[in-house]
Amino acid sequence: MKKKRFSTLGILNKKLCRQTLSGWKQFLSIIAMGGIAMTLFVGLLSNAQSLSRRVETFYQEGNLPSIWVLTKEHESNLGEEFKLAGILDEEDQTETRFQIYAxxxxxxxxxxxxSQRPTLSKPVEMIEDESPGGSDFFYIDKGISAADGTVKDPELNTGKIVALTYRIFDYMPGLSNMLEALSESNPEYFISAAKKNELFQGSLIVHAKITGIMTFPENIQSARYNNSTYLMSKSVFLSSFHEALGDYFSEEGRTLIESYLGIDLEEAPSPNTFPQDNELLVKLKDSSTEEAKCAAIKSYFADHETFGENNLWQLLNRSLNPWSSAVDTEVLE
Structure with a gap:
C-alpha cells in the first residue's frame, strides 16, 4: 500500500484554511475595523473640506482683507502712497480704520x-440692528452677545449701554505729557484727585449704547483666548469720548483737552480726524502676490524711518492672525 504524499504547499494551504475557519470571527473583525476606519477617515476628510469651504465663503461674504498693516502713528493716505510707490496695484482694495484694545x-x-460703513472686513450678517444704514452705530459680535444666552453678561445686548475701558496712553503717548503739565499748571481742571489718578494709570472709561448684533469675519473663531472685535462708527466713539471727558475734567479742562486732540464734534469724521486711523486693510486682486507685497511694505517703512524710528507696528496676513490660524488648525486637525 502506497503512502499518500503531501507537498509542502498543500500542507500550508490546509493549515491556512484550518486556521482561517477556526478564527473566522477575528478575521471578520479585522475586516470590519478596517472598514470602520476608512469610513471614519472619509467622514473626517469630508467634514474638514466642508468646514474649509464654509470658512472661505464666510470670508468672501465679509470681504476679508489679505493684509493688515498697523502703524504706531497715523500716516495719511497710506494706501495711495503704496499704489504710487508701485507696492500695490490699482485693482487692490484699501481701507483704513482705527484699532484700539478695549x-x-x-x-x-x-x-x-x-469713519464710514466698511466695505472691507464688513459684517456678514446683522442679527439685530437699531441703525440700519445709519452713520452712528456700535455693533458687537454674536459670539460675545447675550442675544442667544451664551454668555453670563446680560448687558451685552442691543440697546444696552456698556462701559468701554481704553488704555488711552498706549495709543496717544503725547497725551500723558500734556496731562502731567496740566496737572501742575491747572490742577483745578480735574474733577477730583481720584479721577486724576485713574487717568494717570492709563485707563479711560467711556459709555456707549450697543446698536446691533453682527457676525463678523474677524470673529469666526470664538475661542476664549481670541479677543472679539467690535465695530463702531467714529461719530459714536467721539460722542462717548466727549461725554467721558466731562467725568474727569471741568468744562474748561475738557475744552482744552479736546482742542489739543483736535476733536470737533461738528466736523465730519474722516481717517485724518481724531482718532486718526492706525490700520490699513488691503484686499489683493491677485493673492499670489501677497508675499512679495508684504516684503515691499516692510521695505517701505524701513526706508521711511523718522529719527531712526520705524512706524510699522504689525504686518499680518490671514495665516498670521490668531483667529484665522486657529481655524486653520481646526481644519487640519
Whole structure:
C-alpha cells in the first residue's frame, strides 16, 4: 500500500484554511475595523473640506482683507502712497480704520473704529440692528452677545449701554505729557484727585449704547483666548469720548483737552480726524502676490524711518492672525 504524499504547499494551504475557519470571527473583525476606519477617515476628510469651504465663503461674504498693516502713528493716505510707490496695484482694495484694545464691560475686545460703513472686513450678517444704514452705530459680535444666552453678561445686548475701558496712553503717548503739565499748571481742571489718578494709570472709561448684533469675519473663531472685535462708527466713539471727558475734567479742562486732540464734534469724521486711523486693510486682486507685497511694505517703512524710528507696528496676513490660524488648525486637525 502506497503512502499518500503531501507537498509542502498543500500542507500550508490546509493549515491556512484550518486556521482561517477556526478564527473566522477575528478575521471578520479585522475586516470590519478596517472598514470602520476608512469610513471614519472619509467622514473626517469630508467634514474638514466642508468646514474649509464654509470658512472661505464666510470670508468672501465679509470681504476679508489679505493684509493688515498697523502703524504706531497715523500716516495719511497710506494706501495711495503704496499704489504710487508701485507696492500695490490699482485693482487692490484699501481701507483704513482705527484699532484700539478695549474692555467691553469685562470682555476683552478690539475696537475697529471706522469713519464710514466698511466695505472691507464688513459684517456678514446683522442679527439685530437699531441703525440700519445709519452713520452712528456700535455693533458687537454674536459670539460675545447675550442675544442667544451664551454668555453670563446680560448687558451685552442691543440697546444696552456698556462701559468701554481704553488704555488711552498706549495709543496717544503725547497725551500723558500734556496731562502731567496740566496737572501742575491747572490742577483745578480735574474733577477730583481720584479721577486724576485713574487717568494717570492709563485707563479711560467711556459709555456707549450697543446698536446691533453682527457676525463678523474677524470673529469666526470664538475661542476664549481670541479677543472679539467690535465695530463702531467714529461719530459714536467721539460722542462717548466727549461725554467721558466731562467725568474727569471741568468744562474748561475738557475744552482744552479736546482742542489739543483736535476733536470737533461738528466736523465730519474722516481717517485724518481724531482718532486718526492706525490700520490699513488691503484686499489683493491677485493673492499670489501677497508675499512679495508684504516684503515691499516692510521695505517701505524701513526706508521711511523718522529719527531712526520705524512706524510699522504689525504686518499680518490671514495665516498670521490668531483667529484665522486657529481655524486653520481646526481644519487640519
Amino acid at each position: 474692555k467691553v464691560n469685562s470682555s476683552s475686545c478690539y475696537g475697529a473704529i471706522v
